[in-house]
Amino acid sequence: MTETTNQLQTTPSQTVGPFFAIGLPWEDGWLVVPESTPGAFRVEGRVLDGNGDPIPDAIVETWQADPDGRFDHPDDPRGAVPRKDFRGFGRSATDVEGRYGVLTVKPGPLPTGDGGWEAPHLNVSVFCRGMLIRLVTRIYFPDEEANAHDPVLNSIDDPAARNTLIAASAPFGYHFDICLQGEHETVFFDV
Template sequence: MAFIPTASQTVGPYLHLGLTPITIADIAKDATRGEKIVISGRVLDGEGQPIPDALIEFWQANADGKYAHPEDTQDKPLDGNFLGFGRMPTDKEGRFSFSTIKPGAVPGPGNTLQAPHIVVCLFMRGMLKHLYTRIYFSDEAANADDPVLGLIEDAPRRDTLIAKRQPGKAEYRWDVVMQGQDETVFFDC
């Protein structure tokens, strides 16, 4: 009797079949408190080519800096009009776009405050594990004191986490590069 190794398990090309029908690209209803914004960009490989079948999940606090999660025990109000979670696939050009609100600051390590940010999780075929990163905002003064951004000493690497506000718009541009010289910073969680 010969033993044959089991095939490696990856996310596979099937994630769109199960997850695309539950796309949530607008996580802030009209009555949600806070500054309404749009974040758009592309997911690219190391050669700058679009990844057409990635899936992006994002979580964030509301405008007051409170997550809609039972583990967030801060004495801050919840916003019943705000989901705090979204999911969307990239299109054939690797593009994505979602609308939300700019989040408030949340507690960080050592009684510090973290700058407003959005937590991002990426899935795609060929990956054994999904990846985590963050979106920070280019027009946010609190970035200078954020304890997580402060861990990234190299300014060009730190900039991969910063969404750039588009002139005269409530829109931010943020691209994800999966590998290579301009690779986005990813976190071990």
């Protein structure tokens, strides 16, 4: 008869995905507007982990108002406004270097419930392996005076953290890296 020893063993780690290539990306997902749209520009960047390494299998979604600050959506309290050749939604898978990008136009400001205004911005969701829920953030534009009065930006006390939401101007439009953790972690919101 042999004696058995009960030893505790670590449960193997498990992550979610990567399942994104099955249904989330689509060919023209990165086009919020057609490529021939006047005033269109690209927003590009990288999705990085806590060590600054690229995440090659993430999905970045953007959702935004049109240039007049309106949505073609029933939740727009002023009423849905369809706009020809404007989808308002983009989806980009990252490549092996963690790069993503969308082609869009600058959104207009949005009214707040108290009579104020939110500065023009893109709403962003990030999906990737190991995360059971999406991360939600925003991209603001560096050349907007309205940023100084935006209630969401002003709700962030730390100026360095606030700056993680402001894109940098680039020859193609704007550059915006999304850092999931670490010293330069992008501000994410509970929604």
